[in-house]
Amino acid sequence: MQSPTPFARIGTRGSPLALAQARLVRQLLSEAHGVEEEAVAIEVFSTGGDRSQSENTTLSDIGGKGVFTKEIDDALLSGRIDIGVHSSKDVATGLPQGMSLAAFLEREDVRDAFLSVSVKGMDNLPEGARFGTSSIRRAAQALRLRPDLRIVPFRGNVHTRLQKLLDGVADATLLALAGLNRLGEEHRATAILDPEDFMPAPAQGAIGIAIRDHDDRFAEIVAPLDHAPTHAAITAERTMLAVLDGSCRTPVGALSEWAGEMLTLKGEILSLDGQTSFRAEASGKDATTLGENVGRELLAQAGPNWADQWGR
Numbered sequence: 001m002q003s004p005t006p007f008a009r010i011g012t013r014g015s016p017l018a019l020a021q022a023r024l025v026r027q028l029l030s031e032a033h034g035v036e037e038e039a040v041a042i043e044v045f046s047t048g049g050d051r052s053q054s055e056n057t058t059l060s061d062i063g064g065k066g067v068f069t070k071e072i073d074d075a076l077l078s079g080r081i082d083i084g085v086h087s088s089k090d091v092a093t094g095l096p097q098g099m100s101l102a103a104f105l106e107r108e109d110v111r112d113a114f115l116s117v118s119v120k121g122m123d124n125l126p127e128g129a130r131f132g133t134s135s136i137r138r139a140a141q142a143l144r145l146r147p148d149l150r151i152v153p154f155r156g157n158v159h160t161r162l163q164k165l166l167d168g169v170a171d172a173t174l175l176a177l178a179g180l181n182r183l184g185e186e187h188r189a190t191a192i193l194d195p196e197d198f199m200p201a202p203a204q205g206a207i208g209i210a211i212r213d214h215d216d217r218f219a220e221i222v223a224p225l226d227h228a229p230t231h232a233a234i235t236a237e238r239t240m241l242a243v244l245d246g247s248c249r250t251p252v253g254a255l256s257e258w259a260g261e262m263l264t265l266k267g268e269i270l271s272l273d274g275q276t277s278f279r280a281e282a283s284g285k286d287a288t289t290l291g292e293n294v295g296r297e298l299l300a301q302a303g304p305n306w307a308d309q310w311g312r
């Protein structure tokens with residue numbers, strides 16, 4: 001039987017985490033608009049980032065920008081779907097022409113979790129332990145504290161990485177606590193890291209909703225899902241990243257939080273080996289201005305050629 005025209009068509013990647021996030025958006029849309037969940041279609045797309053899971057490729061090798069979103073962006077722009085649902089930290093700062101991030105769900109826990117089958121935390125890792133991560137930010141932050149660690153590539157979706165850990169591919173790894181929470185796997189974490197040492201990736205823990213520019217109908221449909229404090233914090237962090245021209249070959253951390261009426265933003269850039277890092281912090285009421293200020297301050301501290309010197 002031909003199903004009736006859906007109320008909305010969501011596009012997502014097919015990983016268990018991406019599907020959990022898309023289902024959450026479907027549930028919230030259904031509640032906000034009094035429509036059946038079945039009336040919200042979920043279309044699954046395989047992205048370049050899903051296809052290239054080979055161990056020795058880093059995300060920067062496969063092109064970085066939009067590698068987890070391109071196929072969904074294309075489907076949105078061509079009208080095949082109405083809404084793209086993403087982990088905001090996977091969304092490049094330079095969005096394709098004609099679409100924008102219209103809403104952000106309330107942010108999950110922003111912190112990184114430490115996972116190991118042999119030890120409790122970073123400090124307990126033996127000399128020269130194998131630290132599994134393909135994130136240059138996590139590698140740099142780990143090496144800052146423990147220059148003796150050996151970084152081993154660690155890609156794949158959350159369950160793949162959990163299995164690799166059980167298989168002994170590495171002695172420890174880091175994962176976003178947000179993803180573990182959404183998958184009901186938070187009990188796998190042996191420690192939760194202090195964001196001062198492990199400043200999260202810009203926009204970590206926030207689900208972002210993309211729609212076509214000038215699509216008034218879907219702008220209205222997604223509006224009730226937007227969490228204004230999260231929206232402002234993510235805007236500050238992504239603006240900072242854009243000022244840094246945040247290539248994913250440069251380790252960057254950011255964390256924006258509300259302190260009463262004021263938005264604060266901390267930012268950090270690191271060398272690949274974690275031995276050099278710069279930090280800036282400011283607060284303000286306008287998220288974009290705040291992001292620009294902290295980004296510029298970091299650039300000023302690091303000097304004009306920082307990205308080249310640091311192996312970009």
Ligand SMILES: NCc1[nH]cc(CCC(=O)O)c1CC(=O)O
Binds near residue numbers: 174
């Ligand atoms: N690039 C993978 C990715 N993208 C978003 C998350 C976690 C969920 C989130 O930050 O919202 C993860 C996995 C991880 O870093 O552990």
